[in-house]
Amino acid sequence: MPLRRYIFNTLTVVSVLLMLGVVGLWVRSYWVADDFRYFGSQLPSDPALSQTYAIYSGCGEVSPFLGPQDMRETLEMAAGINSTGPPYPFHLLIPDTYLVHRSMPPYDLNSVYGHKGFVHQLGFGYNQRTYKGLTSYELILPYWLITIGFAVTPLIWLLKWRRRKLGPPVCPSCGYDLTGNESGVCSECGVEVNSNAAD
């Protein structure tokens, strides 16, 4: 098997696995919201706050967040949603690290923020807000987009496979149509195609 095809096949397998994982999380997001956070270093401007990296998954949306600690809760509470509870039950990896996870009933971030319109109905959103002089960045992405992203390589693989199985025999080197070829040599590029032509 040529190296390029080997790499492509490996990529396809990895994509299929990732796609299945994403679809699983997508379905889960309508039942349970997941909230992962990593609390980084304290902010020099306010030692009570630390820089937070977070990912929220709920209602078919994934939302990475970068900003001061608790800012997302503050914004959500301002919008009338109490997303502060329940507290984080798990410290992942090692105790005393600040990588935490919690589950809760899912809520749609775009609705919480009052985002309206077609683009938001598709599941896209972006927030950049300032609070106590500090800026937070929040992206909202739909699971369907991520699923499509991981589906591209498997789809190309399927199309290629279908063409190999159903289409006329082609030269593995240049793709020239070998229908009726009996010489075992590609008349276009001269490569030996004996075994492949009958495949």
Ligand SMILES: [Zn+2]
């Ligand atoms: Zn050829």
